Amino acid sequence: MKQNLLLFKSNRPETSLVWGYLSYAIIGVILLSLPWFRNVGITFIDNLFITISAISTTGLATVSVPDSYSIIGQVVILLLIQLGGIGYMTFGSFVVLSTSQSLSDSRLNVHRTAFSLPKDFSIKKFVKSVVIYTAIIEFIGAILLTFVFWNDDRANPVWSGIFHSISSFCTAGFSLYNNSFESYTNNYQLNIIVSILSFLGAIGYIVMVDIWLLFKGKKTSITFTSKIILGTTFVLFTLGASLLLLENYLKSNSDSNNFIQSCFQAMTALTTVGFNTIPIGELRSFSLFVLLILMIIGASPSGTGGGIKSTTISSIVGIINSVFSSHKEYINYSLSVQDQNIIPETDTKKSALSHFVHIFSKKQKAKPNQPLSSDISESNSDKVNNELTKILGDIFKVKLLGRTIPFDRIIHAIATFAFYFIILFIGVLLLLMSESFSFEQVFFEAASGLGTVGLSAGITSQLTVFGKIIITILMFIGRLGPITFGVFLFSKKTIKKPIEEHEDLVI
Numbered sequence: 001m002k003q004n005l006l007l008f009k010s011n012r013p014e015t016s017l018v019w020g021y022l023s024y025a026i027i028g029v030i031l032l033s034l035p036w037f038r039n040v041g042i043t044f045i046d047n048l049f050i051t052i053s054a055i056s057t058t059g060l061a062t063v064s065v066p067d068s069y070s071i072i073g074q075v076v077i078l079l080l081i082q083l084g085g086i087g088y089m090t091f092g093s094f095v096v097l098s099t100s101q102s103l104s105d106s107r108l109n110v111h112r113t114a115f116s117l118p119k120d121f122s123i124k125k126f127v128k129s130v131v132i133y134t135a136i137i138e139f140i141g142a143i144l145l146t147f148v149f150w151n152d153d154r155a156n157p158v159w160s161g162i163f164h165s166i167s168s169f170c171t172a173g174f175s176l177y178n179n180s181f182e183s184y185t186n187n188y189q190l191n192i193i194v195s196i197l198s199f200l201g202a203i204g205y206i207v208m209v210d211i212w213l214l215f216k217g218k219k220t221s222i223t224f225t226s227k228i229i230l231g232t233t234f235v236l237f238t239l240g241a242s243l244l245l246l247e248n249y250l251k252s253n254s255d256s257n258n259f260i261q262s263c264f265q266a267m268t269a270l271t272t273v274g275f276n277t278i279p280i281g282e283l284r285s286f287s288l289f290v291l292l293i294l295m296i297i298g299a300s301p302s303g304t305g306g307g308i309k310s311t312t313i314s315s316i317v318g319i320i321n322s323v324f325s326s327h328k329e330y331i332n333y334s335l336s337v338q339d340q341n342i343i344p345e346t347d348t349k350k351s352a353l354s355h356f357v358h359i360f361s362k363k364q365k366a367k368p369n370q371p372l373s374s375d376i377s378e379s380n381s382d383k384v385n386n387e388l389t390k391i392l393g394d395i396f397k398v399k400l401l402g403r404t405i406p407f408d409r410i411i412h413a414i415a416t417f418a419f420y421f422i423i424l425f426i427g428v429l430l431l432l433m434s435e436s437f438s439f440e441q442v443f444f445e446a447a448s449g450l451g452t453v454g455l456s457a458g459i460t461s462q463l464t465v466f467g468k469i470i471i472t473i474l475m476f477i478g479r480l481g482p483i484t485f486g487v488f489l490f491s492k493k494t495i496k497k498p499i500e501e502h503e504d505l506v507i
Contacts, residue, residue, distance in 0.1 A: 014488040017480060021084075025051050025476075028080050037073035045468050052472045054080035056479035057304060059173025059274040059454025060445075062461050062468060066155065066176045077174065078163055084479060085170025085201065085304040086134050129212070130205050134169065141165035141197045148190045168197035171305040173274025173454030185277040186257045194275060195267045202271035202299035204229060224403055225311065229300045231401075232310040233270070236297060240266035243290045251284070269294035272305035274454020281458030288444055288457070295451045296424075306452030306478045308420050315405060315413035318398045412483060420482045424450050427474045434466040435459070449474035 028051035031037055033044065046062045053060050054077045065077065145168075146161030155163075155176040167174045177183065184190040200208070210226045213219045222230075244262035261278055268275050269291040283291075298307010398405045427446040435442055441457040448455050449471040463471065477485050 014484050017484060018488050021055055021479065024080065024083055025055055028055065028076065031076050032069065032073055036070065037076060038069050040068055042068055045465055049468050049472050050077065051080060052475050054172065054174065055084040056452045056475040057081055057084045057170045057172040058449060058452040058475045060449060060456060060460050060471065062463065064178050065174060066178065074163065078166055081170050081172040081174060082166055085172065086130055126205065129209050133205065133208055137197065137200055138165050138169050141169060141193065144193050148187065148193065165197060168194045168273060169201040169304065171198050171201050171271050171273040171299065175275065180276045182277055182279065185261060188260060191260050191264045191277065195264055198267060198271040198273035202303045202305035203233065204300040204303035206302045207300065228314050228400060229310050232314045233300065236294060237266055237270055240270060240290055240294045244287055247284065247286050265291065266294060269453065269455060272298050272307055272451055272453040276455060280455050285440060288440065291455065292444055292447055295447050295453045295455065298451050308417060312413045312416050314400060315398065315410060316417050318400045318405060319410060319414065322398045416482050419486050423477060423482065427470055430470050431467055434464050445471065446474060450478045452478040
């Protein structure tokens with residue numbers, strides 16, 4: 001009990017994010033359960049599912065949103081989408097900054113964690129930029145979509161324009177139409193507007209701030225991170241759309257609208273917005289697999305989308321290339337360190353090097369409860385760790401666009417990639433136990449939930465109660481992100497432990 005109370009009082013940003021979103025989820029479920037917010041009777045599980053789907057900006061739905069919820073209920077869902085899209089802390093911080101000039105350290109830490117921001121990034125400028133940028137884009141999108149929906153009598157065109165603009169920019173995928181945008185399959189205006197809105201949301205606020213500063217002449221070029229994000233997104237979108245288009249031609253489907261359909265579905269999967277203009281459940285396995293890959297990779301850091309993220313997959317590709325292209329260099333460097341042919345320039349480097357030698361050599365054996373090197377004091381441990389990180393970074397060089405990626409970022413990328421698939425496989429396994437659908441349908445549904453995409457092979461409303469709970473959990477984890485969830489799950493109070501002996505493992 002005492003441990004749980006301490007968890008609520010913890011100042012860790014990961015804990016604040018988890019309990020913050022859970023608090024909004026509870027409020028959302030309570031409101032959507034009230035009779036004024038719904039048109040028909042809806043179970044608690046369905047209300048919870050819709051609430052988490054909105055907060056996580058996923059878009060999967062077990063009930064029809066336009067038929068099941070009143071206009072007030074739809075407003076609540078839209079507010080939850082907006083909160084999930086730009087982060088609940090952003091609203092609070094914007095209000096604080098509007099009345100004062102400072103943010104607490106806890107707020108700053110939560111922002112850095114939620115948006116994966118660099119340490120040298122100005123949080124104050126970022127918060128203001130996010131709110132202003134979001135308001136402008138969503139306002140323009142609402143006006144344009146209102147004209148698109150003007151003759152559609154299924155919903156008020158103005159409300160439909162506002163709802164779908166926010167849903168598109170926040171990559172939520174919720175629609176006021178039961179078949180999403182299938183009735184707009186050949187409408188070029190809607191396909192282009194929604195694609196642009198979702199791209200601007202998924203690309204990330206860091207990139208947009210970068211481009212804005214470049215446009216104003218305050219920068220001469222965009223950052224390395226922005227280049228990776230834009231380049232990776234372009235390659236993935238082009239490849240995905242081309243493969244979808246190719247399959248249409250191979251199955252002798254020469255419809256002139258194949259191009260716009262393929263581009264829209266590739267964009268909606270990659271940005272994790274989750275709208276569809278064609279029935280996803282009727283697609284062949286090849287197309288589903290292409291969409292699956294795009295969904296898993298997902299959007300970019302600091303954006304409104306989910307998935308592994310474009311920068312993570314770029315780092316993984318860089319790691320694979322570096323390992324296989326420089327394998328001999330790693331061995332030679334390790335041998336030279338073991339022979340201690342490298343002369344450290346400082347005592348700190350010498351201490352760090354002794355750590356490294358212990359890891360990569362069997363010559364030194366640490367005794368129980370005895371430090372590796374006598375010249376490493378507790379006060380000097382941080383410096384030693386930094387030097388050790390630099391040494392490892394010099395050995396395991398991972399380069400992208402001619403730049404070397406910091407070693408700690410490499411570790412984060414590997415951990416994110418691995419932990420994401422572990423969660424996904426566990427989710428798929430549990431769903432296969434409870435559901436009677438095919439492996440293909442279940443895997444697609446789980447990947448859509450964890451990636452906060454919202455595309456479905458048509459099984460969401462038919463899930464069992466257990467299946468709905470699993471997808472709900474996957475959506476919530478997907479909103480937090482694998483790193484944030486992993487740190488929340490495994491992080492403990494730091495306890496000084498004796499150095500453990502290391503052994504080699506052949507991979």
